[in-house]
Amino acid sequence: MRKLGPPTAPTTAVLVITAAILALFVLAACEDEAHPQDTPGATQTAATTAPTASLPPPSFPDGTTPALVVRVVDGDTIEVEVEGETYKVRYIGIDTPETVDPRRPVGCFGEEASAANRALVEGLIVGLEGDVSDTDTFGRLLRYVWLNSQEMVNAILVRDGYAQASAYPPDVRYQEFFDGLEAGARSAGRGLWGPVCLETSAPTPAGSPAEGACDYSGTSEAVIKGNISTNSGEKIFHVPGGGFYEQTVIDEAAGERWFCSESDAVAAGWRISLR
Numbered sequence: 001m002r003k004l005g006p007p008t009a010p011t012t013a014v015l016v017i018t019a020a021i022l023a024l025f026v027l028a029a030c031e032d033e034a035h036p037q038d039t040p041g042a043t044q045t046a047a048t049t050a051p052t053a054s055l056p057p058p059s060f061p062d063g064t065t066p067a068l069v070v071r072v073v074d075g076d077t078i079e080v081e082v083e084g085e086t087y088k089v090r091y092i093g094i095d096t097p098e099t100v101d102p103r104r105p106v107g108c109f110g111e112e113a114s115a116a117n118r119a120l121v122e123g124l125i126v127g128l129e130g131d132v133s134d135t136d137t138f139g140r141l142l143r144y145v146w147l148n149s150q151e152m153v154n155a156i157l158v159r160d161g162y163a164q165a166s167a168y169p170p171d172v173r174y175q176e177f178f179d180g181l182e183a184g185a186r187s188a189g190r191g192l193w194g195p196v197c198l199e200t201s202a203p204t205p206a207g208s209p210a211e212g213a214c215d216y217s218g219t220s221e222a223v224i225k226g227n228i229s230t231n232s233g234e235k236i237f238h239v240p241g242g243g244f245y246e247q248t249v250i251d252e253a254a255g256e257r258w259f260c261s262e263s264d265a266v267a268a269g270w271r272i273s274l275r
Contacts, residue, residue, distance in 0.1 A: 060127030074112030131171035161191020
């Protein structure tokens with residue numbers, strides 16, 4: 001019987017293959033150490049620590065007050081928040097067709113004007129610029145409204161045919177500018193100067209009261225105050241410029257009311273104030 005000898009030594013080819021495999025494992029381990037960002041955990045960390053880009057706040061003309069627009073009432077009126085207080089703002093120098101007065105039909109292009117105003121300012125921070133008067137007869141702030149240092153909402157609405165230029169002295173700082181923009185909108189037939197509205201009734205030229213407009217305001221806004229005397233119960237109406245007009249406050253819950261014209265007030269049983 002032949003005895004078994006020692007195990008046969010590995011051949012040269014086997015040794016070469018084994019060495020090559022080991023080299024590949026070592027190379028892979030080195031690449032993992034050199035590029036830790038390629039691992040899922042490293043990618044998440046890098047994304048988390050990356051700085052977040054933010055847009056700079058808009059810049060406004062000097063003398064303006066920043067305000068957040070919290071609601072758009074119609075084409076030329078908004079509500080804003082300034083330092084935690086809410087105010088209603090009426091745009092100076094322009095007038096858009098009526099949409100919210102229950103006593104008046106919706107004006108041609110009124111809904112479009114409201115939508116345009118909403119698209120311009122809703123939810124944004126705007127700059128409020130005053131003129132001579134601080135408020136109107138309804139207690140609303142009178143302001144020019146800026147989107148930034150170059151774009152004024154009042155002007156955009158006139159330029160694009162959503163509003164007509166309407167002068168209410170003494171607040172006329174930009175009135176010539178508005179009149180020029182309206183002339184361009186008329187010439188181009190934009191918005192309320194286009195065929196749709198002209199087929200019904202053309203808007204009144206700038207500076208002229210609209211047909212059927214209220215006394216003293218020249219627009220659809222009723223500004224005559226129908227007051228009831230607390231002493232005598234007498235119904236007395238006050239017109240802008242009257243001796244008691246500014247100090248008279250209308251309480252509609254008590255039966256007091258606003259009138260569009262003096263004839264309306266007289267027909268309803270009110271007499272004009274003697275002062």
